[in-house]
Amino acid sequence: MAGQSGEYLLRASWMAEADRITIASGVPGYELMLRAGRGVAAAARRMAAPGARILVICGAGNNGGDGYVAARLLQAEGRDVDVMAPLGPATTADAGQAAADWAHAHGAAVAVDVDLASYGLVIDALFGAGLNRPLEGVALDLAQRINAAALPVLAVDVPSGLSADSGQVLGAAMGASVSATATVTFAARKPGHLLLPGRALCGAVTCIDIGIAPGTIASVGRGMFYNSPDLWLTRFPAPSLEAHKYRRGHVLCGSGGPLSTGAIRLAARSALRVGAGLATIAAGPDACRVHAAHLTAVMIREAEGAGDFARLLDDVRFNAVILGPAGGVGPELAARVEEAILRGRALVIDADAISSFAGAPERMAALIVAGGGAPVVMTPHDGEFARLFGKVAGVMDAGAKYERALAAARLAGAIVVLKGADTVIAAPDGRVAINDNAPPWLGTAGSGDVLSGLVGGLLAQGMPGFEAAAAAVWIHGAAARTFGPGLISEDLPEQVPAVLRRLLQQEPLA
Numbered sequence: 001m002a003g004q005s006g007e008y009l010l011r012a013s014w015m016a017e018a019d020r021i022t023i024a025s026g027v028p029g030y031e032l033m034l035r036a037g038r039g040v041a042a043a044a045r046r047m048a049a050p051g052a053r054i055l056v057i058c059g060a061g062n063n064g065g066d067g068y069v070a071a072r073l074l075q076a077e078g079r080d081v082d083v084m085a086p087l088g089p090a091t092t093a094d095a096g097q098a099a100a101d102w103a104h105a106h107g108a109a110v111a112v113d114v115d116l117a118s119y120g121l122v123i124d125a126l127f128g129a130g131l132n133r134p135l136e137g138v139a140l141d142l143a144q145r146i147n148a149a150a151l152p153v154l155a156v157d158v159p160s161g162l163s164a165d166s167g168q169v170l171g172a173a174m175g176a177s178v179s180a181t182a183t184v185t186f187a188a189r190k191p192g193h194l195l196l197p198g199r200a201l202c203g204a205v206t207c208i209d210i211g212i213a214p215g216t217i218a219s220v221g222r223g224m225f226y227n228s229p230d231l232w233l234t235r236f237p238a239p240s241l242e243a244h245k246y247r248r249g250h251v252l253c254g255s256g257g258p259l260s261t262g263a264i265r266l267a268a269r270s271a272l273r274v275g276a277g278l279a280t281i282a283a284g285p286d287a288c289r290v291h292a293a294h295l296t297a298v299m300i301r302e303a304e305g306a307g308d309f310a311r312l313l314d315d316v317r318f319n320a321v322i323l324g325p326a327g328g329v330g331p332e333l334a335a336r337v338e339e340a341i342l343r344g345r346a347l348v349i350d351a352d353a354i355s356s357f358a359g360a361p362e363r364m365a366a367l368i369v370a371g372g373g374a375p376v377v378m379t380p381h382d383g384e385f386a387r388l389f390g391k392v393a394g395v396m397d398a399g400a401k402y403e404r405a406l407a408a409a410r411l412a413g414a415i416v417v418l419k420g421a422d423t424v425i426a427a428p429d430g431r432v433a434i435n436d437n438a439p440p441w442l443g444t445a446g447s448g449d450v451l452s453g454l455v456g457g458l459l460a461q462g463m464p465g466f467e468a469a470a471a472a473v474w475i476h477g478a479a480a481r482t483f484g485p486g487l488i489s490e491d492l493p494e495q496v497p498a499v500l501r502r503l504l505q506q507e508p509l510a
C-alpha cells in the first residue's frame, strides 16, 4: 500500500511472486537458495552443541533444497550431519542442484527408519510454502515421530504440515504438523507465523534477508502487516502543550443498568488514560447513582432511553462514542448505535452492541453507509462475530482468521477487530494487521471493556479508524505485559501511562 509504513506479512503466493521478480531482475534462483540455506545453517549452529549429530530431513521441492544447502555447509565446517530424503529425489532445478552439490561431497542419505533419538538437532526441510494439502504417508509418519522424539527442531520457512497462509495445520484434526523449537523464514514473515496455532508450532521465528528488495516486498504485499508501532506511530496523537482538553476529544460512553455499570467505567477510564480530553458516561437515573459513588475524572450525564441519548449527541463536543460494554442486548442499545452512526460520530461497537445486531449485519452496514464516513470500529470476540455474521455466506467460511475479519469489514464498512490471543484488525480498504503481544493473562473479565475504551479514546483524538484500532490492541497487550501475571482488568488503564511514555519518548519498547 502506497505510503504505508510497517512490516509486511506475505502469503505464500505473494512470496513466490517476490521470488520471481527478484530472479527476473537477475539474481539466480539458486543464489536465493544458497542465501536461505546459509541462514538455516547459521541458526542450526546456534541450536546444536558442537558434538551433536544433526539430521536434515529434505523434501523434494525447494524447501528441501534449502535443507541440502544447510547440510552441506554444516558438514563442511566439521559438523556430524546426516541427510534423509523420504520423498525421493529433488523435483525442482534449484533443489536438484543443491542435492547434487551435497551428494557430490557426502554420498547417500540415511534410511527413513533411522533412530531419531541419536540426533541432537533435526532440521525440518520437508515442506515449506509449497504445502497445499495435509501431510500423508511417510511425511505424516515422520512429523509424528519427530514430535514424539521431543528433540530440538529447526523448521525451514515453516514447520512441515502448517499452512504459512492461515496458521492452521492442514487437515485439521486428522492432520499433523511438525512442532518446531525455532523457525527460520526468508525475506518476510508469513501470517501463519503469527496466527494460532501456527505461532506456537513455529517456536522462535527469525526472518533473514536473502536479498529480496524491500520495494519488491512492498509491491507484492497486499496490505497485510505485523501490528507494531511502526504501523501507526506517525498517526498517533501526541499531546502538545497548547492542546486544550476539548481538542483532545470528548468520549460519550453508554452505560448499562444499575447492576452492570463496571464495564463502561473501565472503558471510560481507559479512554482518558490513552489521552482523550474528557469522558462522560450516559446512564439512567439509578445507574447514575451507582456511577456517582465511583467516578472522579469521568463525568456523568443522565440519559434514560435512546431518545435522551440522541439529545445528548446534539452537543457536538461529544466527538466519539463507545457503546456495548454491559450495555444490555436489545433494541434500545441498537437504537443508540443507530443515533451515534447517523449523527456522524466516531464509534466503537463492542460486546452487547454487537449482539444487538445479531444476524443483521446488513442493517448495520446500511447505517454506516448512511452515516457519512466517521470511523466505526467493532470489537467482537469469536462468539460475537459468529452472532453477527454467522448467517452471511462468504464470511464465516472465508478461510483464515484475517480473511474472515476482512470479509466482515468489507460487508459492514467498518474496522473489525476480531479478538483473541492472535487479534486481527481489518479495514474495508483491505488492510489487515495481525497482533501478537497479548500475554495469556490478558484473558481476564473486563479486558475487552478496556480495549473498547482505548479505541474510543484514540478515535476521540482524531486518529484514523484502522490505526486507532491497531494502536489500541497493541497498547492493550503492552499494558498487560508491563503489569505481568496476576493482572485484573482494573490494572490495565493504570499501566497505559508507562506504555505511552515508552512510545512517545522513544524509550525501548517492551
Ligand SMILES: NC(=O)C1=CN([C@@H]2O[C@H](COP(=O)(O)OP(=O)(O)OC[C@H]3O[C@@H](n4cnc5c(N)ncnc54)[C@H](O)[C@@H]3O)[C@@H](O)[C@H]2O)[C@@H](O)CC1
Residues within 6 Å of the ligand: 016, 019, 029, 032, 033, 036, 059, 060, 061, 062, 063, 064, 065, 066, 092, 126, 127, 128, 129, 130, 131, 132, 133, 134, 135, 136, 139, 156, 157, 158, 186, 210
Ligand atoms: N526461489 C524460491 O522460490 C525460493 C524458495 N525457497 C524455499 O522454497 C520453499 C518453497 O518451495 P516449493 O514451492 O518447491 O515447495 P515445497 O518445497 O514447500 O513443496 C514441494 C512440493 O510438494 C508438493 N506437495 C504439497 N503438499 C504436499 C503433500 N502434503 N504431500 C506431498 N507433496 C506435497 C507440492 O507440489 C509442492 O510444490 C520455501 O518454503 C523456501 O523454503 C528458498 O529457497 C528461497 C528461494
Ligand SMILES: [K+]
Residues within 6 Å of the ligand: 063, 124, 125, 126, 127, 128, 155, 156, 157, 158, 159, 160
Ligand atoms: K519445513
